[in-house]
Amino acid sequence: MPGRGGETSMGGAGRGFEQTHWSLIVRAQGADGARKQGALAALVGEYWKPVYCYLRRKGYDNEAAKDLTQGFVADVLVGGELVRAADPGKGRFRAFLLTALDRYVASARRAERAKKRAPAGALVSLEGLDGFELADSVHDASPDAAFDYAWASALLDDVLAELRAECLASGKAAHWEVFHGRVLLPVFEEAAPVPLPALCRRLGIEAEAKASNMLVTAKRRFQALLRRRVGQSIGPDEDPDDVIGDLIRSLSLARAGPGAEPRI
Amino acid sequence: MAHRSTYGLTSRQLGRLLAIGREPRDEGEKAEAAGIAAALREMLADAELGAPLCAPSPPLAALERAKNHWKELAEGGEDAAQRAAATALYYAAIAQALVGCGERITHLPAERQARGFARLEAKPWVPAELRDLFRRARAAVAVAPRFR
Numbered sequence: 129m130p131g132r133g134g135e136t137s138m139g140g141a142g143r144g145f146e147q148t149h150w151s152l153i154v155r156a157q158g159a160d161g162a163r164k165q166g167a168l169a170a171l172v173g174e175y176w177k178p179v180y181c182y183l184r185r186k187g188y189d190n191e192a193a194k195d196l197t198q199g200f201v202a203d204v205l206v207g208g209e210l211v212r213a214a215d216p217g218k219g220r221f222r223a224f225l226l227t228a229l230d231r232y233v234a235s236a237r238r239a240e241r242a243k244k245r246a247p248a249g250a251l252v253s254l255e256g257l258d259g260f261e262l263a264d265s266v267h268d269a270s271p272d273a274a275f276d277y278a279w280a281s282a283l284l285d286d287v288l289a290e291l292r293a294e295c296l297a298s299g300k301a302a303h304w305e306v307f308h309g310r311v312l313l314p315v316f317e318e319a320a321p322v323p324l325p326a327l328c329r330r331l332g333i334e335a336e337a338k339a340s341n342m343l344v345t346a347k348r349r350f351q352a353l354l355r356r357r358v359g360q361s362i363g364p365d366e367d368p369d370d371v372i373g374d375l376i377r378s379l380s381l382a383r384a385g386p387g388a389e390p391r392i
Numbered sequence: 393m394a395h396r397s398t399y400g401l402t403s404r405q406l407g408r409l410l411a412i413g414r415e416p417r418d419e420g421e422k423a424e425a426a427g428i429a430a431a432l433r434e435m436l437a438d439a440e441l442g443a444p445l446c447a448p449s450p451p452l453a454a455l456e457r458a459k460n461h462w463k464e465l466a467e468g469g470e471d472a473a474q475r476a477a478a479t480a481l482y483y484a485a486i487a488q489a490l491v492g493c494g495e496r497i498t499h500l501p502a503e504r505q506a507r508g509f510a511r512l513e514a515k516p517w518v519p520a521e522l523r524d525l526f527r528r529a530r531a532a533v534a535v536a537p538r539f540r
Contacts, residue, residue, distance in 0.1 A: 177399070263399060263400055265401070265406075266403070281401070287413075311412060315408050316401065351413050351415065366511065369414055370514070372410050372413060373414065375410055376414070379407040
């Protein structure tokens with residue numbers, strides 16, 4: 129089963145036209161409301177949480193940040209202002225989006241409009257917005273770092289879901305399990321990796337060397353998916369590794385503030 | 393086994409996952425880098441369009457010619473190595489104009505120039521003289537208001 133982006137199997141070739149955030153916006157130009165919302169759904173899904181976190185760290189309380197997030201998505205992202213101002217030559221989509229967000233927030237009239245619209249909640253449905261909260265990790269972070277935290281999380285969630293789906297669809301569920309036990313579990317649980325012999329026994333893999341190869345394959349695919357995903361948000365003359373490096377640096381700053389890390 | 397969302401992890405945990413996604417690339421990619429380095433050496437050897445980029449005080453007109461030429465090749469080069477090398481030289485022309493002539497020859501915003509210089513400075517296939525040029529250009533663009 130082909131994955132997103134035209135991949136034919138885990139790690140296989142066959143990539144078709146790569147959609148970037150810029151190309152999504154270009155495609156949305158001239159479309160009507162519903163079609164425009166459809167074209168921009170991926171952007172909305174990826175960016176509303178970072179927008180909310182950014183606004184919280186700008187000083188808005190939970191309700192005001194949610195209203196502004198809803199308003200920004202409805203008026204600027206889907207509403208057309210962002211589409212009209214889009215210029216792929218401007219480089220990173222993140223910077224472009226944050227400039228538009230700052231402008232939006234600076235307009236008191238628009239903020240008022242957003243507040244009025246929010247209770248109706250009709251234009252754009254942001255799944256999960258109601259129960260969403262600022263993560264403990266960025267309670268003391270700068271607005272930029274809070275945005276980056278939420279964006280990195282959204283990227284990683286998307287990439288991990290894609291990797292898992294690819295593994296399952298291509299009959300490589302054991303690859304996912306090995307990757308989960310050796311890479312994800314140690315990060316999520318801050319625990320030691322599951323020992324290879326234990327993984328081999330549990331998954332019926334005959335040799336540890338084979339499990340190691342499976343791990344390398346899954347890890348490479350994770351890296352490729354992450355680079356591709358990040359590449360969708362930048363201009364043609366930029367390197368995804370640089371953006372990932374910037375995100376890592378931003379996350380290290382986010383935890384530099386007092387109390388930024390939750391107690392375990 | 394399913395996995396849960398990364399939202400709620402600490403910043404350090406997210407950083408660890410990103411770092412795993414950015415680990416050094418494999419042999420195929422190293423070979424690609426070698427290909428870019430070779431293309432870059434060949435282009436730099438061009439007396440009219442390459443040499444001015446490393447000359448102590450090059451004529452501005454030569455840098456503008458070089459910038460336009462490498463930009464065209466960066467967008468329409470035959471293969472990825474050629475396009476990557478041409479992109480580096482496009483930025484090198486801009487950098488040399490800033491550093492060697494004190495002039496700005498691009499409409500790129502300062503932030504993008506600085507980011508481009510920094511990115512190229514970090515590439516293993518960029519030769520030392522260009523790396524030094526990018527480093528000095530990054531400093532110049534950061535402090536001089538008229539370059540912004």
